[in-house]
Amino acid sequence: MNILLLTSEFAPATGGIGTYVREIAAAATSLGARLTVIAPDYFSETSSHDRDLPFQVLRFQGGLHSMRHLPAKIMLARRQIAAHDYDVVHAADWPFFIPLGLARNRTRARLVVTVHGTEINETQTPAKRLAIRSAGVFGPRTVVAANSRYTRDLFRQRFAIEPQRVKAIPLGVSSYWFGQRRERDSTRRAYGIADSSIVMVTVARLTRRKGHDMTLAALVRLPEALRRRIIWLVIGPDGESDYVGELRGLCASSDCDIRLLGPRPDSEIRDLYGASDFFCLTGVPDSSGRVEGFGLVYLEAAAGGLASVATEIGGVPDAVIGEESGLLVAPSVDAIARAIAVLADDREVRDRLSAGALAHAQMLSWERCAAATYGLPAPASRNDNQQTALLRVGE
Template identity: 30%
Template sequence: MHAVATTLSHRHYTVKVYADTLRGQSTQAFDQQQPYQIYRFGGLKPVRRRWKGLRLTKSVRQGSSGNVILCDTWKSLEYLPSSLKQSARILCLAHGMEFPDNSTPQKRKRIEKAFAKADRILANSRYTLDRLTSYLPDPERGDVLLPGITPPALPSAAATQQVHEVIKDRHPVLATISRIEPRKGHDKVLHALPALINDHTELTYVIIGSGPDKPRLANLVEELGLEKHVIFTGAVSDDEKNAWLGQADLFVMPSRAEGNSVEGFGLVYLEAAFFGVPSLAGEIGGAGDAVLHGKTGLLCDSTSDTAVKKAIHDLLADDSFRQALGQAAKTRVESDFLWPKAIDRLIHFFHC
């Protein structure tokens, strides 16, 4: 939301952000540096949400006409009065995992009641829109608003050198950047590596991030004898992350569904694309809007070891094909997904 607020401010919109106080952190310096006003609220969640709703409602009703309220989730709608639609246009963003297939009747009623207060519900992918349609009082209120990204900074010379020292000119380099949890598909990539290493003896797989599934993956690396080919970096800075993307030949994150947990879109695919790196993603979820199959990367059956292995093999076997996908991915993200362009999609919904 920071990037949205900043970009709108640079377009000469008057922006007010109603945000939570960050426990144990001082935000005064950050807040004062922004080109928009920030009002922060503390306390228990129900208390601060209620106060945000009351403060926002008062501001809208005392202000001029033409106001637009952008809610980051359906929960932000709950404490707004239904009558506020008479004074402002209300938009609500929606993400994939918020709308499970097995919602309790109580939660479904809460979501439906909240959505009734909004003029438009904007899903981050076609997949998310499909999931939330049954919650809408009118399906025509739903639409897709593909997200944007802030252009990643080019990595520093120091970070790039650090990566070079780790990989020691070994290629191809596969990279996954994510929280380490089962649905991200690290295990499927690991199972594919023994066969791939037969053709690519210097192959290196870099797992960037931290999370609860790391011990299981570390054991799997040992079981498969992949210690010389797999690197766990742990959590890294943005500079280090960008240095790894700058050296990667292929970004691999064949996400799958685990219970109600699923990839709603996948901004990290766009970050990889910015560096000209094509992606392998799963067919399940919203990644198909981030990675165009056969154009900016490949989609595969992420539940199948065989399918993941074949997709990686196909991408590594043809350098020209892989590089063409990477260039197309870079062109697409630069033309359609950087915030100056992405914000135009949001502004469109201010009026329709």
């Protein structure tokens, strides 16, 4: 199978779309497909990075997407699609939807577009809806791959196309997160963490919609004896400066052991997962229209054997299975406090949910995601329970 994958985001830029493209492209290649990725060069030399990848990367001159770049993307898509005989052409994100729609008559390939959540709301202006309709973006040959059941249902509410052409295909978790890590005791000693401490870890940008302030408010409400046993490790880069300043002030004035570690490399995050007792990320609804389409970080933590405390928003229930791989709660301080208390204070519940989290992560491979997206032969499962997972979180 010959696949063309169009994306406006890729390494060396960091972000969820770039991760999605890299992982699904590598997975499809491992399943026997021949894959070409078209990506921006960010006005820099990328050949040293690209030649280490198992698939071909062709770069176009450009950086972060702007609407003024749309004409160039349209010409690029038309030229590339017409020049080769592809079986599948896949637009990985919104900026290539219209270019793909306008090039559809130049190929007999199956057309795939992936929706991640937020862009569904962002394309509801009259001008954007007219452009989508005029370009035939969601025409009869196009299959829409949604990254969760929530995203699928949101798309069906916003766009009137046949339901069978909109498929929920949950994302996968890289085998990297199952890999070897430092011994738990060694990592704890390096961070000055006592054996008796309960470590809760969060990995997310310090931004309002990730809800760090709500987690902090929940910690403050715990009984003092339990609160003093908990160390909260917070990993991630700064977001909005006013919010970060407010959060740092709240942490400093709280009677909690909170360690804002900033961004950390994946290898260190993997080690810290191994040294922690559970994961916590309590996102909140965002009035701007941004949504949590899936929540890949929950799966990465689960691959490290960590159950999660998570708020039941957006597509998170596909990443965290309530009462099986973690505790899903309403986005309220009281509900979050109760969930943290359970995982911190009840070793039996924590161990049961941690085992469920690991099993859930093992079920959701990128090879499974690639096979479902492109119609490739189903891969061998990472464990014998994969079919159970697909029934639970698939369509």
